[in-house]
Amino acid sequence: MEFLEIIMDRINYFGAATLFVIGLYTVLTHPNLLKKVIGLNIMETAVFLFMVSIGYVSGGNAPILSSVKEPITEAYVNPLPTAMILTGIVVAVSITAYALSLIIKIYEVYGTVELDEILEMRGD
Amino acid sequence: MDYMQFPLIILFVLLLGAVLTPLLMKRFNQRGTNFILGVLIVSLSISGYLLFQVMTQGSYMYNVGNWSPTIGIQFSIDAFSTMMVFFILLMSTLVVVYSLRDIEHEILPKQIPVYYSLIFLLLVGMVGITFTNDLFNTYVFMEILAMTSCAIISIKRKKENFMAAFKYLMLNTLASISFLFGVALLYMGTGYLNITEMANQIPVAWELYPTNILLALGFMAAGLGIKAAVFPMHTWLPDAHSSAPTPSSALLSGLVVKVYIFVTMKILFRLIGTEIIIVNLGLHNYIAYFAAVGMVMGSIFAIGQKDIKRMLAYSSVAQLGYIFLGIGLATSAGIGVSLFHVVSHGLMKSALFLSAGAVIYKTDKRKISDLSGIGYEMPITMVVFSIAALGMIGIPGMSGFMSKWYLALAVLEANQPFYLVVILLSSFLNAVYYLPIIVSAFLKPREDGSEEMTRDGIPRTMTMPMIIIAGFIILVGIFPQILMNIIERAVPTFL
Structure with missing residues (x-):
């Protein structure tokens, strides 16, 4: 019971770690280039989830001045990680866009997006 | 004039260049x-003035937008970061002058303005990383x-470029995500992102x-290890650096990797601190082991290469080992020599890539076996190549000799004579793959049988940067104190 409680208290962190590993596994093992990009996106999501969870204060208000008429508690959620993750998302989107455009080019010249077939074609 | 604002102005000028270049130039013209x-000369002179001011007035912290450092972004303007920025801008100015004619051969004409836009953004990234004192930044x-x-690899429309760029992008992003995870973990433990503030909290957090x-260190080490191409994680480097257009290769091999090494040093020594790294974990020993393996294996791989640019790329893996060996010693002499070799290898590898690129520009020969007699055909280019290659081997008078000399002294001072054997072995292996090129270039007959010495036959804007870089190699080799004076002031900020 105590073990379950420990997990439930840190459920976000466990979720982030699981997502990170799923993403990493996809990137490393999947021969399809598109799925590798998806794997990267899952990894990025894992880190974002982790970072937002760090700043979360249980029962805290949104960190906007006068958002709530009568704030119930004095506690506020830490806005810094959220703001940083906004930057992180922008970066992730641009990386994904660039990776996808590269995949289009690779498909044009090799005629496939499977890594093993491409490596066979290159002969190494 | 107030020089305090200059770091931001350099970034601003470079960004302006990146935005305006494709707008102003429909076609590539005078x-x-x-x-x-x-743009390059303005930013170079600003950074030169900044370096002069920092050397005379001392280093300072610059708060961007005057926000308090705990929530805002802070730049650390000290002796080494300004020198590094000056070096980055100097080398890239020379490489860009070289590229003005060379790039026409490598990419489509309509892409040339975009290429320079990318180069400026690359410089923004490098200058920013060097200055910043904030982990998320x-x-x-x-x-x-x-x-x-x-992007400066994949801009060349060739099959292998796309695959090399994709491989590089995947590993690079993987590394960035690992690094971000490390940042998040450290932020969780300390509550700050500013390196100085974090360093104060680290003993408590530990x-x-x-x-x-520990987790953060692991993630960051993995991320930066991939980016800085430490030996077992170097697989992207040969593909990326050899298939890229020549100016990109010179920039990537000479400068980009070095910037990540600087970040590694910041995190290991300024942020986590020697107390945890050396006393509690002994992490520096492992860095030195990997570096030693890399120094030998990189050279062995290089011997087997037939393509000259690929050989140079593998040689980079070996040379990065020297830098990491210096870090792994974790003594002030070791740090000093790795900072010295950052500059010295940047000079030598850029000269090598540029001269190899000049040979490809004129003769389209990429294979090492085709290079016999090329020294008569292109004397200036091959003399530059020979100077840089002899520096790599460690012949006295070149900057490479001084890095090896200082590294050997640092190794002996740290009482680890085993690494001296590795250094000697690696130098020997360097000679095995660099000397045959020099010998066949100058001593073997030309393929067409003629023995006349001809002019290089490449544009002057391509020869001049090479000659200037070769001059710097000899200058640093004979007067290493020019660099060492700055480095000696930078080392105490790490240890």
Whole structure:
């Protein structure tokens, strides 16, 4: 019971770690280039989830001045990680866009997006 | 004039160049060339003045937008970061002057303005990483650098370029995400992102949350190890650096990798601190082991290569081992020599890539076996190549000799004579793959049988940068104190 409680208290962190590993596994093992990009996106999501969870204060208000008429508690959620993750998302989107455009080019010249077939074609 | 604002102005000028270049130039022409060179020279002179001011007035912290450092972004303007920025801008100015004619051969004409835009963004990334004293800011600049360094490879429309860029992009992003995870874990443990503030909190955090710090160190080491191409994680480097257009290869091999090494040093020594790294974990020993393996294996791989640019790329893996060996010693002499070799290898590898690129420009020969007698055909280019290659081997008079000399002294001072054997072995292996090129270039007959010495036959804007870089190699080799004076002031900020 105590073990379950420990997990439930840190459920976000466990979720982030699981997502990170799923993403990493996809990137490393999947021969399809598109799925590798998806794997990267899952990894990025894992880190974002982790970072937002760090700043979360249980029962805290949104960190906007006068958002709530009568704030119930004095506690506020830490806005810094959220703001940083906004930057992180922008970066992730641009990386994904660039990776996808590269995949289009690779498909044009090799005629496939499977890594093993491409490596066979290159002969190494 | 108040020089305090200069770091931000350098970044601003470079960003302006990146935005305006494709707008001002529909086609690549003289006006566009003047604009590109103007931007570079303005930023170079600003950074030169900043270096002079920092050397005379001392280093300072610059708060961007005057926000308090705990929530805002802070730049650390000290002796080494300004020198590094000056070096980055100096080398890239020379490489860009070289590229003005060379790039026409490598990419489509309509892409040339975009190429220079990417080069400026690359510089923004490098300058930003070097200056910043904030971990999340480091991540953002790292991503700018990762994207642009992949883009200047894939801009050349060739099959292998796309695959090399994709491989580089995947590993680079993987590394960035690992780094960001490390940043998040450290932020969780300390509550700050500013490196100085974090470093104050680290001893407390180490007591309370050792797992966080350990995990963060692991993630960051993996990320930066991939980006800085430490030996077992170097697989992207040969593909990326050999298939890229020549100016990109010179920039990537000479500068981009070095910037990540600087970040590694910041995190290991300024942030986590020697107390945890050396006394509690002994992490520096492992860095030195990997570096030693890399020094030998990189050279062995290089011997087997047939393509000259690929050989140079593998040689980079070996040379990065020297830098990491210096870090792994974790003594002030070791740090000093790795900072010295950052500059010295940047000079030598750029000269090698540029001269190899000049040979490819004129004769289209990429295979090492085709190079016999090329010294008569292109004397200036091959003399530059020979100077840099002899420096790599460690012949006295070149900057490479001084790095090996200082490294050997540092190894002996740290009482680890085993690494001296590795250094000697690696130098010997360097000679095995560099000397045959020099010998066949100057001593073997030309393929067409003629023995006349001809002019190089490449544009002057391509020969001049090479000659200047070769001059720097000899200058640093004979007067290493010019660099060492700055480095001696930078070392105490790490240890």
